Amino acid sequence: xxxxxxxxxxxxxxxxxxxxxxxxxxxxQATTMFWYRQFPKQSLMLMATSNEGSKATYEQGVEKDKxxxxxxxxxxxxxxxxxxxxxxxxxxxxxARSPVGVDLxxxxxxxxxxxxVL
Amino acid sequence: GESVGLHLPTLSVQEGDNSIxxxxxxxxxxxxxxxxxxxxxxxxxxxIDIRSNMDKRQGQRVTVLLNKTVKxxxxxxxxxxxxxxxxxxxxxxxxxxKTIFGAGTRLFVKA
Numbered sequence: 087x088x089x090x091x092x093x094x095x096x097x098x099x100x101x102x103x104x105x106x107x108x109x110x111x112x113x114x115q116a117t118t119m120f121w122y123r124q125f126p127k128q129s130l131m132l133m134a135t136s137n138e139g140s141k142a143t144y145e146q147g148v149e150k151d152k153x154x155x156x157x158x159x160x161x162x163x164x165x166x167x168x169x170x171x172x173x174x175x176x177x178x179x180x181x182a183r184s185p186v187g188v189d190l191x192x193x194x195x196x197x198x199x200x201x202x203v204l
Numbered sequence: 205g206e207s208v209g210l211h212l213p214t215l216s217v218q219e220g221d222n223s224i225x226x227x228x229x230x231x232x233x234x235x236x237x238x239x240x241x242x243x244x245x246x247x248x249x250x251x252i253d254i255r256s257n258m259d260k261r262q263g264q265r266v267t268v269l270l271n272k273t274v275k276x277x278x279x280x281x282x283x284x285x286x287x288x289x290x291x292x293x294x295x296x297x298x299x300x301x302k303t304i305f306g307a308g309t310r311l312f313v314k315a
Contacts, residue, residue, distance in 0.1 A: 092247075108259060120303070127212055130248065130305045179247050181303075193303055195240075195247040 088114050090182050099170055100204055106166045107199045109180030110116075111130035113162035116182035120193065124177040136163045170203045177201075212291060216312040223281040225309045227294030232275060234296035238303070239279045239292045244288060248293060251279070269289075289313045 089112040097106050109119055119139045122130040128132035134155050135143045154166040163182075167174055177200055181193040205219035209281050217223045229237065235256040254261045254268045269307075275296050280302040294306040 090247075122305075129308050132302060132304065135302065148228075181247075192250070193238075195249070198245070198247045200210075200245070 088182070088192075090116075090180065090194045090196040092178075092180055092199050094100040095197060096200045096202075098202045098204065101171050102169055104166055104168045105170055105201060106164055107178055107180075107201075109163045109165070109182070109196055111161045111194070112181040114182075114194075116163075117160060118183045119157060119163040120181045120183075121155060121163075121165050122181070124179060124181045124198075130179060133165075140185045146196075159166060167201065170201070175201055175203045212308050212310045214310045214312060216314060217284050219284060219286060219313055219315050221284055222237045223279075223284045223288070223311060223313075225279045225292050225311065227277040227306045227309075228249070229275050229277060229278075229306065230293065231296060231298050231304070232272075234298040234304075236294045236297040237270060238276075238307075239266075240293045240295060242293060242308075251292075266305075266309050281303045283312075284311075284313050286315055287312045290300070 091110045097105055119136040122131045123133050124130045132145050135146045136157040136161050138157045144150045153170055157163040175195045177198050179198040181195045183193050185191045205233050213298045238253040239251040241251050242248045252263045252268050254270050259270050265282045269278045291308045291310050293308045295303045
């Protein structure tokens with residue numbers, strides 16, 4: 087089946103620094119990837135839709151200058167949290183949709199990245 | 205029953221019993237629905253899906269029911285096992301291909 091990986095799985099950083107999270111589709115090409123954020127005991131909230139070769143589409147209330155998304159290839163999307171602050175501490179999860187070979191609506195989720203900002 | 209103080213509603217069942225988890229969705233234009241299972245510290249895991257032209261779909265030990273009239277989705281787990289303990293989310297996808305997650309339900313299975 088389709089596998090999506092994320093790196094790193096956990097990251098701790100100091101307030102004011104930037105953190106980059108990678109999302110890779112391992113055995114399929116993904117023209118569309120999605121980034122979600124999940125706070126403890128809450129649901130997944132869609133942050134942005136990442137399209138290969140074009141600008142990401144951000145959900146209302148998500149700062150595009152703070153959460154930089156790059157989808158430079160069909161297998162890699164990155165999320166950079168710039169000038170991170172403690173309130174950015176969360177579980178960040180990506181998902182990928184394959185354009186061919188599988189159901190177009192099916193999303194495959196990564197294992198998530200736990201970000202802790204001190 | 206519900207647990208006070210948690211954001212997620214909670215369902216406690218005895219091992220071997222059947223579980224029913226309910227979900228109300230919001231967008232009448234949504235045409236694809238998915239149930240995910242999420243264990244602590246992990247990403248969501250696909251369980252079963254259903255399209256809006258169906259009202260029931262069965263998998264192994266799981267059944268999803270869709271009632272479009274009242275915009276209601278349910279997940280039935282037969283013979284619930286301790287390994288089924290997790291948080292379950294329903295999700296809806298519409299024409300924009302965005303998947304929107306519901307609030308989630310925590311399932312506790314008592315041995």
